[in-house]
Amino acid sequence: xxARFGFATAVAALMVLALGGCALLPGGxxxxxxxxxxxxxxxxxxxxxxxxxxxxGASAEDTQILKRLAAQPAAIWLTPEKYSVATVQARVxxxxxxxxxxxxxxxxxxxxxxxxDCNGYSAGGLSxxxxxxxxxxxGQGFNGLPAVVILEPDALALAGQCGNTPTRVQELTGALxxxxxxxxxxxxxxxxxDWISPGTMASLLTQVGLAKAAGFATNVSNYVATGxxxxxxxQISLLTGDAHYVVDTSRNxxxxxxxxxNPPGRALGDTxxxxxxxxxxxxxxxxxxxxxxxxxxxxxxxAGQWWNSRALSLAAxxxxx
Numbered sequence: 509x510x511a512r513f514g515f516a517t518a519v520a521a522l523m524v525l526a527l528g529g530c531a532l533l534p535g536g537x538x539x540x541x542x543x544x545x546x547x548x549x550x551x552x553x554x555x556x557x558x559x560x561x562x563x564x565g566a567s568a569e570d571t572q573i574l575k576r577l578a579a580q581p582a583a584i585w586l587t588p589e590k591y592s593v594a595t596v597q598a599r600v601x602x603x604x605x606x607x608x609x610x611x612x613x614x615x616x617x618x619x620x621x622x623x624x625d626c627n628g629y630s631a632g633g634l635s636x637x638x639x640x641x642x643x644x645x646x647g648q649g650f651n652g653l654p655a656v657v658i659l660e661p662d663a664l665a666l667a668g669q670c671g672n673t674p675t676r677v678q679e680l681t682g683a684l685x686x687x688x689x690x691x692x693x694x695x696x697x698x699x700x701x702d703w704i705s706p707g708t709m710a711s712l713l714t715q716v717g718l719a720k721a722a723g724f725a726t727n728v729s730n731y732v733a734t735g736x737x738x739x740x741x742x743q744i745s746l747l748t749g750d751a752h753y754v755v756d757t758s759r760n761x762x763x764x765x766x767x768x769x770n771p772p773g774r775a776l777g778d779t780x781x782x783x784x785x786x787x788x789x790x791x792x793x794x795x796x797x798x799x800x801x802x803x804x805x806x807x808x809x810x811a812g813q814w815w816n817s818r819a820l821s822l823a824a825x826x827x828x829x
Contacts, residue, residue, distance in 0.1 A: 574820070661725075
């Protein structure tokens, strides 16, 4: 089932407008995602897994769970290893045009910053010059159509550890400046509540130019419960002029164990939904696809690879049947 919000959010908007202009959030901002229908990628790894399970004779229960996972709108990750400077524009263009034909809006993760992941499991990225060109190609690929963008998971939160904070801020500022010329709604990654203080993150986001973005994102690819993330994000919002935010709820149904890499016993979180209540939180999103590995740890394959048993375990622990 598609995550369709058009009718409900339109009603919500009319209701608050009827209250004499109370539709405006603190800082005079509306939720920019109101009324959007988030795009479900028909070429996702979850969809491939669901089709493969049926062909391989998997149980009806497992096949149905994988189909249900595939029906959730999840972000599409753009990495230079998969989509180069020469190919990323065409890939993005194809996706946004397909989504627009369905009156839907796709979500992307831009993940190619130099020295990405500080030589961790997701190490890689581009040179500074190639990164600028790559982001420019992504921006051109939007073709004037709407999209949601999560900008560079972990980049700011890792900057102090990597010892490259000024460079990282400069790189993200440039990327945000490019994306700000498009119709994309960009949320800058802000780590999560178990990692970095709200004050430190608010300062970093401000230096990057948060005012040019739709807001910031928390808990990307992590497991922290939504309540803790909302508390963390609300503090950042207060320190940044009531900035808006989204939370990755793809795998936080049972909260965190403190382990970020394929911790056992975790569960799917709330399915993607745009917030109808007034406040700085714009949406729950599935930014990390639940069945994708965090890296070669706790029995998992390489980072980003689909892991069927993991997907099924997360669903089972969330009570999916």
